[in-house]
Amino acid sequence: MLRGVRDRVRATPALARLLSLASLLLVAAAAHSGARAAGVAWLPLLVAGVALALVTGATAHRWPLPAIWLVVTLLAAASGTFVNTAWLVGALIGGAAALAAALLLDTAPLRRARRTGPRP
Secondary structure, three states: OOOHHHHHHOOOOOOHHHHHHHHHHHHHHHHHHHOOOOOOOHHHHHHHHHHHHHOOOOOOOOHHHHHHHHHHHHHHHHHHOOOOOOHHHHHHHHHHHOOOOOOOOHHHHHHHHHHHOOOO
C-alpha cells in the first residue's frame, strides 16, 4: 500500500503536490477559524480549499480534505475555548459524514472490481 502511494506521489508533478498541500492548509485554516471565531469568516477559506482541490485535480483521493477538517476541528476544540458549541457539533457531524462519503467514493472502484472479479 505504501509503495503505491509513494509511486503516485513521485509521479505527480511538483505543482500538483504544492496545490494539494495548499488546499489541505486552506481547509485546516477554515476549521480552526470556525472553531475559534464567531461568524462565517471560515467559509471563504473552506470554499477556496475545496475549489482548489477540485479545479486543479491536485488530490487523487477525496478523503484527505474531510479528514483534515475533522482533525483540526478536534484539535482546536481540545486545545482551549471555542466560540460556539452548535458550530462545533455541526462541524464534527458534517465532517464525519463528508469523510464517510469520500471514503465510499474512493473505494468504489475497488469494491466494484471485487464484485466483478475473475470467475471460474
